Amino acid sequence: MTPGKNPAKSSRSGETKTTKKAAKKPASKTAPKSGAKKVAKKTTKKTAGKKPSMKKIEEMIQANAKTAATVCDERRATDILVLDVRGLCAYADALVIATASSLPQMKGMVKAIESVLYERGVKVLSRTGTDSGAWVLLDCGDFLVHLFDAETRDYYQLEEMYGDAPRLKFETAKHEAHKAAAGARTASTRQRLKISRASHTAEIEIIDEE
Numbered sequence: 001m002t003p004g005k006n007p008a009k010s011s012r013s014g015e016t017k018t019t020k021k022a023a024k025k026p027a028s029k030t031a032p033k034s035g036a037k038k039v040a041k042k043t044t045k046k047t048a049g050k051k052p053s054m055k056k057i058e059e060m061i062q063a064n065a066k067t068a069a070t071v072c073d074e075r076r077a078t079d080i081l082v083l084d085v086r087g088l089c090a091y092a093d094a095l096v097i098a099t100a101s102s103l104p105q106m107k108g109m110v111k112a113i114e115s116v117l118y119e120r121g122v123k124v125l126s127r128t129g130t131d132s133g134a135w136v137l138l139d140c141g142d143f144l145v146h147l148f149d150a151e152t153r154d155y156y157q158l159e160e161m162y163g164d165a166p167r168l169k170f171e172t173a174k175h176e177a178h179k180a181a182a183g184a185r186t187a188s189t190r191q192r193l194k195i196s197r198a199s200h201t202a203e204i205e206i207i208d209e210e
Contacts, residue, residue, distance in 0.1 A: 058093065062094055064143065065140075067116060068140070069170040070172065073170070073171075075109045075112055076101075077098035077100055077147070079098065080096070082168040083165040085165045088165055093143055094144075094168070095143065095146065096144070098145075098148070099149065100147055106147050106149075113138060113145060124138050125140065126138075126139045146158060
């Protein structure tokens with residue numbers, strides 16, 4: 001034993017130091033809790049900005065396919081179909097099928113479709129057959145656009161391969177208005193021709209009678 005030191009005091013002082021250290025430990029444990037709250041808040045914020053649901057994505061795909069069909073309609077394509085091929089096709093969720101009457105018309109549709117889809121944030125990944133004029137295929141990622149001439153479409157009958165696929169409606173109001181106006185002009189022209197022919201016939205009959 002070291003002379004001049006009271007063992008009881010030294011043991012008490014040692015206990016006091018240990019107690020102080022022990023008292024500080026809970027404070028160090030409390031600190032991570034506040035950090036955990038911060039992490040939880042950050043996680044909550046990230047979860048709030050999560051990706052859209054599968055249903056929402058499918059609706060967007062169909063909307064983009066319908067837009068492509070509307071562009072075809074505005075460019076005077078015929079027999080336009082939008083097929084919902086989910087569960088029937090392994091490489092696409094929708095197919096757009098349309099018929100063009102000439103190569104220039106087909107090329108015009110391709111450019112218009114690419115431009116309109118680009119504005120909607122959709123990029124055409126690839127296009128094939130643009131020089132043939134028989135069959136142009138646009139790969140738009142989740143859906144495909146098939147542009148045929150009449151003979152090639154009749155030969156392959158692509159829509160018959162997906163006969164069970166639901167057909168989606170798309171906007172054609174503007175084009176229908178053009179059709180109605182064209183029909184009215186045609187009817188008016190026919191009426192004028194009838195009147196002209198009738199008057200011409202009447203003139204011939206009068207001359208014959210004379």
